[in-house]
Amino acid sequence: MSNPDSAALRVAYLNIVQGIISRLANSSSVIKGASVTVLSALLAFAGGEHVTFHVWMFILPGVIFMCYHAYFLQQERAFVNLYNAAAAKPLSTEVSFVIDAAKINAVKEAYWSVLARKTIWGFHLPMIAGFVLAFWLSPRG
Template identity: 40%
Template sequence: MNTRGVGDPADADRQVLDADQVKHLEFLQGVVSRLANNSFLVKGWALTLTGGLLAFAAGSTSWPIVATALIVLVAFWFLDSYFLHQERLFRTLYDEVRRPRSTVEPFSMDPRPYADRVRWRRSAFSPTLSLFYGGLCAAHLAFLAVLLLG
């Protein structure tokens, strides 16, 4: 049972979004979802391609193939970083749109004004990307060292 009275000051703090704001937030959430899905797909392709190249290199003991696999892995890391950076920019835009008295232009899909708040380097070396790609890079470098020194 609601014990607050009519005209309670807590009601004044509650934000009521109009239909345009809700639709704008839905558009932004759609972009964030697509970027997150792209990041997931990139990780899958990175693991599949670099793993396949390493398996091929192990069969032929060819260090140039391992080096190529490492270059491919770094390219995937860069691409995944781009998607994560864009996702963070759109999340920042989302947070601005949902605020009361937001100054964001209705239906704006431009996250560039928030680029100073979200740094690409922090996205590229986030814990999740660093652990995933850093671990794969370490495995590639170890395999390369075994081929070159062994």
Template identity: 35%
Template sequence: MTAIEEDKRKHLEFIQGVINRHNSNSFTIKGWTITISAALYALAGTIKEPSIVLISIAPIVIFWGLDAFYLSNERCFVDLYNAVANGSFVLPKKETYKKYFDKTLFDNETGEISNFNMNFKKFEIWKNNSWVAVLKLKTILGFYLSLVVISLIIASLLYVFTVSETKIIEVDANLKSSQIELKVKTEPPIIINNFYSNENSVDTVSKE
């Protein structure tokens, strides 16, 4: 293997390593999105508070944008990998795209890439791999929008069940004085030899 071929092989290994890391980050983000959403769903169901389910939409949207960022970079590195593997890339047809290619890193005449060049931003503009473009991909859009819809459905159902379980009880508490009977004993009993003394009681104390 010549020195040029060895440099090319190492160059491809570097790019592949970056692609793997971006792919792993994207997978981890999706996992965290599902985990956090499920935890908020469970909490909302436990304390019967539908508004907590709506809070889950915030992390879903945040992770949606972060996932699109990593996927955007990954797609650019894939294009860079293909360009290095093929020895060159096909030059963009539109002149407006050509101006974004740095002549010190890319040969605009042959499409060749210099050794160990890791500049991927040019492919982001040229290949339409921008963050906004990746946000609207069917796979990404379908995954995160479905979670948003699920959150709205769960919040609605939980609200309906919570309202149906809440019962308002009306109590008629009008109290009339004529319906109240009070018995008051004005004179307390007198205890003599452990007996209550009254008109019918017998005095057990003997007199000499």
């Protein structure tokens, strides 16, 4: 295969991986928005009459969304590592368009280390704490 063909294939592969990274980053943003929306709806519901509501009803969905956010961030980071590995290879190396689980698992960070990142808990924990505080300060809390 000639060098221009190899370069074109490399660019095509990198574009595919970049598209996946963009979709995963978008999913992460959607998870953040959904988290705020659901917790806001729960706070509004908690203010209703004859409603028995407890603090854990904010914490549980908040933690679930935090775990989803960590999962999408873990996948995004894995594909960024895959992208960087492919971009660093010499142009003479043949490009394989197969993206299988083995390739992704080889470059994937541990879930718990992703969950411990400031990106995750720096957003979700203050948000959950804010909703819990708003609930406690409300007349029904």
